[in-house]
Amino acid sequence: MFSKILIANRGEIACRIIKTARRMGIATVAVYSDADRRALHVQMADEAVHIGPAPAIESYLVVDKIIDACLKTGAQAVHPGYGFLSERASFVKALSQAGIVFIGPNENAIEVMGDKIASKKFANLAKVSTIPGYLGVINDGDHAVQVAQEIGLPVMIKASAGGGGKGMRIARAIGEVAQGFERARSEAAASFGDDRVFIEKFIENPRHIEIQVLGDKHDNVVYLVERECSIQRRNQKVLEEAPSALLDDNTRREMGEQAVALARAVNYDSAGTVEFVCGQDKSFYFLEMNTRLQVEHPVTELITGVDLVEQMIRVAAGETLSIQQDDIKINGWAVESRVYAEDPANNFMPAAGRLRTYRPPAEGNTNGITVRNDTGVYEGGEIARFYDPMIAKLVTHAPTRAQAIHAQCEALDAFALEGIANNLSFLSALMHHPRWQSGALSTNFIAEEYPNGYKPVAPQGDTARRVAMAAAIMECGIHPGEQEANVAQANEPAPFPSTLSRVVRLGDEAFSLTLTPVSPDSWQIQFDGDPTVHTVASGWKTDEPVWRGTINEQAVVIGVDIGQEPYLLSHAGTQATALVLTPTENALLAVMPAVNEEQEKRCLVCPMSALVVSIAVKVGDQVSAGSPLCILEAMKMEVSMDAEEDVVISRIEVKPGDQLASGDIIMEFA
Template sequence: MFKKILIANRGEIACRVIKSARKMGIKTVAVYSEADRDALHVEMADEAVFIGPPAAAESYLLIEKIVEACKQTGAEAVHPGYGFLSEREAFPRALEAAGIVFIGPNPGAIAAMGDKIESKKAAAKANVSTVPGYLGVITDDKHAVKIADEIGYPVMIKASAGGGGKGMRIAHSTSEVVEGFNLAKAEAKSSFGDDRVFIEKFIVDPRHIEIQVLGDKHGNVIYLGERECSIQRRNQKVIEEAPSPLLDETTRRKMGEQAVALAKAVNYDSAGTVEFVAGQDKSFYFLEMNTRLQVEHPVTELVTGVDLVEQMIRVAAGEKLQLAQKDVTLTGWAVESRVYAEDPFRNFLPSIGRLVKYRPPAESKSDNITVRNDTGVQEGGEISIYYDPMIAKLVTHAPSRAAAIEAQSHALDAFYIDGIRHNIPFLSALMSHPRWREGNLSTGFIAEEFPKGFAARAPEGEVARRIAAVAAAVDSIYGERKRQISGQLIGRAVTRAGRRAVWLEREEIALDVARDGDVVTVAFIGADGKTGTPHKLSSSWKPGVPVWEGTIDGHNVAMQVRPMASGIRIAHQGYEVAVNVFTEIEAAAARLMPVGVKADTGKKLLCPMPGLVVSIAVTEGQDVKAGETLAVVEAMKMQNVLRAERDGTVKKIHAAAGATLAVDALILEFA
């Protein structure tokens, strides 16, 4: 077995590999760019080597720097993680030439399956059902349009060397093919150094299901069940689960056996994933093979009990698989949410900055519920513009799908991040969505259920009352602390019953509240003025703790609590609302206050996220129609097209191509 390995990656996957290596008694070496000098993976590793500037093309993507770092530290093997060099055939060949072991598949398997075009050709040769498409070289956008017309719309334009949703576009018309083709090529070039793309038929209402395979260097290959990855946004996975609510045992076996046959055909010898697009009728087609560890591997690990990183290391060291297919069993259900540094209320645009507070839920395993958080950041760290916006992968495991979802929902409510915007409100909203809970999924789920994007919503019904009750409990504790400071309260914390008006924004909920130790009793006041049944809230929460965790009538509840100048802001199950708790006298005065009106910015195009201006598509004095492209801004390796929301005339342009802009920086004005 290896004594020391190097991880040619960063962030949460580098930390994940370090954990398994440490468990195996193997020392680790991290590599880092200037932007990652203080990163968590650097801190966790036994050694760390600086490899260059922040841009991945000048650091993490330079094979010679990784090889030199191995020689410098005496690392015997390299784990590539995912992304970066993980699917570059040249990387394991360069390592082999230097006498270093690659912890991944052999170069031949990467060549055969890592390239999306070549993998489809290999699958077709092996009589695997594939999606109709064009796998040849596409010369330009006119050629792309011709191919799309022949295949029939909609079509998927996809980077040959792609992954993670980069370099991927769906087109429903010739104009969308032209734009999508050029954007996909640009993103593919930027992310993978390879601008080749292919086009295939886009299956309507599909599900994305993938099979985890594991092979060794002795000809053994097994499959470890499937993952459902249908909840996607912009072709990037958001939530994954294992197993899939669609599959039965017969379909699972058919997909697994096909995946194994394909892996054996290319002598696959590591962890890998065979992806399928599946119809709602359980029909399935080969999509691609990822010759690396997947981002969503934790759900497979939790339902199988197999440490995939450990298995990769053992296989690379020449060991035989200790598992046979008959030994693989799926136990319970696992759900994974990808926590990203992006603003769901601004169409999920990237957010960068310092993690002023980072308080994930505690990892635990009790009462048949497991909470796991794979992360590569820590409080005080910086979210950079240079890399993928993932902050963490929050995973829960339970005996049933419903229990795993409940555990995930609670864990998301207890996940507190401050300093940047993040997608936890959206993830929380998804967890309580009826269609998600029913398992009625497709890759179009988010577009169909949130056609106008994710907007702030006003809590209603039971959720509103729950938020109001917690707000009243928090307010009572703040009140007690104030009285203790002023000397008005001595001894046990007991609050006399009092009438309160709780405002969720401008929505008013009347209630009575009383506190006795850690228990707060809340009774809501009906429209008829009568007091309802009391509800008991129990929590050890204290001021300064960012998450209120406790029970309401015996049911576990978590809410994020942020103090404001005149109240508190509470986040719960996808709702974020400003809350004020008034006495009756204060409420009477508040009702007389005018409602503030936001300034109109409709005549300005503001930069929606920090990024680099790739191009300005208009000129001063130009008339534009709603939907026309105004500018393209790149952030975190994704190119974002900014379009006109209405007809108008460009009055003045304030930014130029090549400029780096902050969020809300002015790009142009309309007359």
């Protein structure tokens, strides 16, 4: 077994690998760029080596720097995590030549399976069910159109190298093919240094289900059941779960056996994932094989009890798998949410900046419910604009799917995150969505359920009442108001106030409540016109970003943005600003004149830190709504900025190659 390994990665996956290595008694070496000097993975590792400037192409992607770090520290092996160098066969070869072990599959398996075109050809030979498509390299836009016409629309245009949704476009009309080809090729070149793309038939209303495989160097291969990753946005996974609500035992076994057959055909000797696109009728087709650890591997670990990182390390050290196929059982259900620094209400634009508050829910197992949070950040740390904006992966495990979802709902409400745009409200809305909870999934879920994009919704019904009661005692517990007149002497402690009346405004809805204190941390509350008496208890303090309490003896958790006044409250997939007023204040508010704000000059503003790839218009152009204005690149993804209405371009402030900050003006409209 190795005594020291180097992790050629950063962020949450580097931290996750360090945890397993530490448990195994293996020393760890972290590498870091200028942007990651104070990163969590650097703090956690036993040693750390600086490898260059912030851009990955000058640091994390430089093979010689990784090898030099191994030689300097005496690291015997390298775990690549995912992304960066994890699926680069030339990296494996270079490590081998330097006498360093790669903790991952052999060079040939990476080369064959890591190339999506070659892998599909190989899968055909191995008699694995595959999607109809053109497996050769597409030469240009005209060739792409010809191939699409031969296959039949809709088609998927996809980068041959890499993954993560980068370099992928769906074309449903012939007119979209050439543009989709150029965009996919451009993204592929920027993200993977390889601009080859191919085209295959796009399966309508599909589900994305993948099989985790694990092999050793002694011809043993097993599959660790499946994960479903159908909830995706722009081909990027958002929610994952294991197992899948779609599969039955026979389909699960058939998919698993095909995955093992493919792995055996390339002498696969590590953890890897065979991805399938599935029809609602449980038909399935090989999509690709990822020759690395997957982002969503924690859900598999929780339902099987297998530490995949440990198994990768042991296999790389030459050990025989201690697990046989009959040993693998499904234990309960696991759900994972990917917490990102992005703005869901602004077309999910990635964000960068400092985490003013970062307090995830407590990890551990309580009453059969497990909460796990894989992260690479800390309170006060920064999300750098140079890398993927993932903040954490929040995972819950329980005996049943419904229980795992309920636990995830509570954990999301308890996740305190301020200072940077994030997708917690969106994740919570997804988790509470009836269609998700019923398991009626497809990769079109987000596009179908949020066709106009995501906007936070205000609480309704019982949810609104819970939020209103919590908001009322947040205010009255700190500013009791009426009881001040009852204080006989300034040096005497204030008694409990008499019954109070408050109006709680949640967005456009107002609730009139009567509050009677029972103790410093307990109140009885009634809504006007309703005789029901609600008992609310909480020890919440003003500096706590999560309100925890009980309402009628039922535990309730509500997120509180303490950096905003009045408080922004998040609960059960909803979000609202809570304004708590006395009846007099509420009456005065109703007669106050509306504020007339001067209309701002119309312009296109950069929504995030980004690079200008191209400008599609010039001054004087008349542009129709929906037409592209420019293309930006952020976090290695290209984003088209389109006109929201018919406009005339009066001024352009930037040019291709410019690096913009959030809020920079790109162009102005007449």
